[in-house]
Amino acid sequence: MIQGVPDRSGARGRGPRGAAADPTRDIAFDIVQGVLEHRRMLETSLDQSAAARDADARDRAAAHRLAATVLRHMGTAGMVLEPFLKKEPPLPVRTVLLIGVAQILFLDTPAHAAVGTAVSLARRRGLVPFAGLVNAVLRRVAQAGAGALEGLDQARLDVPPWLWGAWGSLARPVAEALGQEAPLDLTLRPGLPEAERPPGGVMLPTGTLRLPAGTRVADLPGYAQGAFWVQDAAAALPARLLAPRAGERIADLCAAPGGKTAQLAVAGAEVTAIEREPGRLARLKENWTASDWPTGCKLVQGDAATWRPDAPLDAVLLDAPCSATGTAHRHPDVLWIKRPRLTALTEGQDRRRATCCVPCPAGLCGVLAPARRRAGTRTRGRGDGLEPDPFTAEELAVLPEALTKEGWLRTHPGLWTEQGGMDGFFAARFRRR
Numbered sequence: 363m364i365q366g367v368p369d370r371s372g373a374r375g376r377g378p379r380g381a382a383a384d385p386t387r388d389i390a391f392d393i394v395q396g397v398l399e400h401r402r403m404l405e406t407s408l409d410q411s412a413a414a415r416d417a418d419a420r421d422r423a424a425a426h427r428l429a430a431t432v433l434r435h436m437g438t439a440g441m442v443l444e445p446f447l448k449k450e451p452p453l454p455v456r457t458v459l460l461i462g463v464a465q466i467l468f469l470d471t472p473a474h475a476a477v478g479t480a481v482s483l484a485r486r487r488g489l490v491p492f493a494g495l496v497n498a499v500l501r502r503v504a505q506a507g508a509g510a511l512e513g514l515d516q517a518r519l520d521v522p523p524w525l526w527g528a529w530g531s532l533a534r535p536v537a538e539a540l541g542q543e544a545p546l547d548l549t550l551r552p553g554l555p556e557a558e559r560p561p562g563g564v565m566l567p568t569g570t571l572r573l574p575a576g577t578r579v580a581d582l583p584g585y586a587q588g589a590f591w592v593q594d595a596a597a598a599l600p601a602r603l604l605a606p607r608a609g610e611r612i613a614d615l616c617a618a619p620g621g622k623t624a625q626l627a628v629a630g631a632e633v634t635a636i637e638r639e640p641g642r643l644a645r646l647k648e649n650w651t652a653s654d655w656p657t658g659c660k661l662v663q664g665d666a667a668t669w670r671p672d673a674p675l676d677a678v679l680l681d682a683p684c685s686a687t688g689t690a691h692r693h694p695d696v697l698w699i700k701r702p703r704l705t706a707l708t709e710g711q712d713r714r715r716a717t718c719c720v721p722c723p724a725g726l727c728g729v730l731a732p733a734r735r736r737a738g739t740r741t742r743g744r745g746d747g748l749e750p751d752p753f754t755a756e757e758l759a760v761l762p763e764a765l766t767k768e769g770w771l772r773t774h775p776g777l778w779t780e781q782g783g784m785d786g787f788f789a790a791r792f793r794r795r
């Protein structure tokens with residue numbers, strides 16, 4: 363079995379090719395193939411998995427965890443396999459092997475179960491001619507055990523070389539942190555009584571409640587009522603630094619899935635949330651309705667670059683699309699989906715700065731551009747009335763390492779590693795002159 367997850371292989375009768383059904387590994391296979399073959403995000407691959415359609419929540423969660431483990435350790439697992447492969451197998455066979463290696467070396471699955479279920483998976487996926495190879499290779503990996511990892515520079519292997527280069531001096535601490543499964547971070551609704559906080563968490567100095575990796579948020583009492591929501595500790599900082607006050611009129615540009623919108627709204631601000639993608643806006647609306655959050659907020663489908671408010675605002679929070687590589691801690695798929703084209707993305711953000719005033723370094727990113735307090739109706743580029751409003755040491759007293767010399771916020775997964783790390787995020791603040 364995969365640690366912490368029931369092994370249901372064999373529990374659901376026989377699959378189409380006569381092998382026992384095993385939804386966890388079937389879904390994990392679909393996810394890894396979706397990421398590697400089609401360069402689809404992990405979540406999208408999960409949504410599109412035929413095997414996931416009838417699966418229960420536990421199997422989906424177990425498959426998600428297994429696939430994320432494969433992607434988190436993919437370079438290392440590839441190196442472990444290399445001595446046992448005479449030539450490169452077809453991608454689906456490689457995926458089966460990676461699933462086997464991840465279970466043996468990183469998930470403490472008993473070796474016989476990891477090997478047996480991988481052979482069955484190969485059969486179910488029409489890879490019968492390779493079943494013997496899968497069996498032989500994984501047995502040898504199992505025999506080597508932890509010794510197979512000796513001498514491997516796992517941090518370096520598990521990050522694509524172009525990204526390692528882009529991270530510069532931060533590459534090693536960031537990559538080492540990415541090797542760990544991310545904890546579950548929650549932002550609590552202000553004033554939530556201590557008795558109603560999810561148990562087993564640690565309150566971080568920045569105000570985020572952190573629960574152990576593998577905690578299923580949907581199982582926590584209060585989640586469905588919107589008592590808290592999932593939000594990485596770093597992602598919660600920009601809205602906290604904006605310090606919204608009750609009654610302020612704030613636009614949240616690029617809003618879905620709505621973590622920052624919720625922070626602003628529960629602080630009492632009158633938020634207008636702008637999101638371009640209808641599907642993502644629908645998800646934001648669902649979260650809103652289900653969570654009993656304040657009703658005075660407007661959710662608008664629109665383009666942040668052209669949307670204009672009908673009256674002056676107190677602040678604008680802009681979370682412009684970015685590389686998302688700073689979230690690889692939680693989403694290891696981004697490591698293998700993104701390409702070196704990131705420079706083009708940064709240039710796009712520079713151009714967008716003409717409208718939005720948001721610089722963003724490649725690789726580690728995430729953003730905010732509040733034109734706060736006496737803000738006008740639009741945020742514009744330099745020369746259009748905005749000046750930098752650096753964060754102060756007092757504002758970032760609990761996380762001084764994240765304050766850059768220019769006064770911006772820059773976090774990365776190598777910060778707070780002993781507490782479980784955090785996402786990479788960049789934020790800057792501007793004020794209307």
Ligand SMILES: C[S@@+](CC[C@H](N)C(=O)[O-])C[C@H]1O[C@@H](n2cnc3c(N)ncnc32)[C@H](O)[C@@H]1O
Binds near residue numbers: 636683
């Ligand atoms: C980084 S996510 C935002 C996360 C969100 N602020 C939160 O805290 O939950 C970026 C979002 O911007 C949306 N987006 C991208 N370009 C946009 C545009 N021009 N106008 C409005 N939304 C846009 C994307 O669809 C995506 O939902």
